[in-house]
Amino acid sequence: MTTTSPSAPPTHREPAHPSTTGLFDALEGHEQVVACADPDTGLRALVAVHSTARGPALGGTRFHAYADQDAALRDVLALSRGMSYKAAMAGLPLGGGKAVILGDPRTDKTPDLLRSYGRFVQSLGGRYYTACDVGTCSADMDVVAEQCRYVTGRSVEQGGAGDSSVLTAYGVYQGMRAAAEVAWGSPELTGRTVGVAGVGKVGRHLVGHLLDEGADVVVTDVHAPTLGALLQARPEVRAVADTAALVREPLDVYAPCALGGALDDDVVAVLSARVVCGAANNQLAHPGVERLLEERGVLYAPDYVVNAGGLIQVADELDGFDFARARERAAGIHATTREVFARAASDGVPPAVAADRIAEQRMQRSAPGVWLPEG
Incomplete structure (x- = not known):
């Protein structure tokens, strides 16, 4: 599922309702959307790369019990688009991306699932850097980082930024x-x-x-x-x-x-x-x-x-x-x-x-x- 566009609709506009009909219309403005599945660990995830015009896409991983797959797709598209705009407004040399893992983090999140997810992010070759979001934390990013170089928001003990x-x-x-x-x-x-x-x-x-x-x-x-x-x-x-x-x-x-x-x-x-x-x-x-x-x-x-x-x-x-530098920014x-x-x-x-x-x-x-x- 991939489409490219040099510009994107404003973040306050809802994307078209995703479905198999009109798929590329639904993904308008996104460079890439990847579905990840691993039956062995129960991983079901979507990674959306909205824009890399300013640099590699960076955005958190949301672990949430969505009502259905369409709801997850709508969320990841809206969130990744917002990250492109957020990075631009923050003056960062980064694009926007986001990931969602479908499931209840209280019952479905396991180290093996997170490692599997890390392997999927690694396979994107650095076009997408992940971090924490709703349902994930710095300790989770430490586990993801066991299988992936493209991780931020790791714990302070692991040299990361900690709780964002x-x-x-x-x-x-x-x-x-x-x-x-x-x-x-x-x-x-x-x-x-x-x-x-x-x-x-x-x-x-x-x-x-x-x-x-x-x-x-x-x-x-x-x-x-x-x-x-x-x-x-x-x-x-x-x-x-x-x-x-x-x-x-x-x-x-x-x-x-x-x-x-x-x-x-x-x-x-x-x-x-x-x-x-x-x-x-x-x-x-x-x-x-x-x-x-x-x-x-x-x-x-x-x-x-x-x-x-x-x-x-x-x-x-x-x-x-460097926390002082980040706080000043x-x-x-x-x-x-x-x-x-x-x-x-x-x-x-x-x-x-x-x-x-x-x-x-x-x-x-x-x-x-x-x-x-x-x-």
């Missing part, structure tokens, strides 16, 4: 401060009420930054133990029953930090927040949501702009990881987010459209063609 959620959260925090500066004239979040949906790896770190600055934080999470652990560690946080209740809270900022599609028509209709800035990928549920947000006076910080800190962190590993998300808002104002478009335009221009300025490994 640290700088993902830091970058979202910087983007939120940039949005606050546009919305209220000051980057300060002290006294602002921020609602965080999803307090797993990234959301937990983001809550810490917000509390340290003096924000009032309201949270929710579908996983009761995760929510309970946060409330025990930070008793000043207030929790609500679910996301539907959270978006109806009197918020200044709403931070979606779970899975994609968080911003749909129903959410936008009731949302009181002046700013939306969160870590989740592909937050806009369908084309046009970005304009609904603008019509309601909500300032949206594009997800792939503000959540690029994790990519910056694992990409730094390719040069020999992630701090630049503040300036990049301001650039997006300035472009949106000058072009008279929503920030999501402005971000796409900037990213596409950066990709087009890069050398055209398909990246191939040296040698």
Whole structure:
């Protein structure tokens, strides 16, 4: 399953519904999509390489119990496309790719399966570098690396960058401060009420930054133990029953930090927040949501702009990881987010459209063609 195209549709547009009919239309904009299967270990995975115009594709491996194979394909296509735009906006010499492993990581993930997956990634010859994502962690990448050279996000003990959620959260925090500066004239979040949906790896770190600055934080999470652990560690946080209740809270900022599609028509209709800035990928549920947000006076910080800190962190590993250097680069998300808002104002478009335009221009300025490994 392969197609090539020098340009890609904006990340806030849903790709066509994948099926065996019109397959290449469904994969428009992607250079390569590979299906991986190993009956001996139970591995079923998809690797999508969206663009290598700026360099080899880098993106995490998501291990998730998808409803069906079409859902997995839709997810990997949207996520890999987003990684191309994310890398371009972060100024990295990398393209965008992503992988998904179909299954429940709590019951299906085994060392043998991860090693098998590593052999598949190795077979791509360096066109795709993998890392952690939902359902995988640094320890898993250490196992993958037993069979594969093209792995980042490994544990600190193995010379890697470790948990990439640290700088993902830091970058979202910087983007939120940039949005606050546009919305209220000051980057300060002290006294602002921020609602965080999803307090797993990234959301937990983001809550810490917000509390340290003096924000009032309201949270929710579908996983009761995760929510309970946060409330025990930070008793000043207030929790609500679910996301539907959270978006109806009197918020200044709403931070979606779970899975994609968080911003749909129903959410936008009731949302009181002046700013939306969160870590989740592909937050806009369908084309046009970005304009609904603008019509309601909500300032949206594009997800792939503000959540690029994790990519910056694992990409730094390719040069020999230095946390201070990576953190300094992630701090630049503040300036990049301001650039997006300035472009949106000058072009008279929503920030999501402005971000796409900037990213596409950066990709087009890069050398055209398909990246191939040296040698």
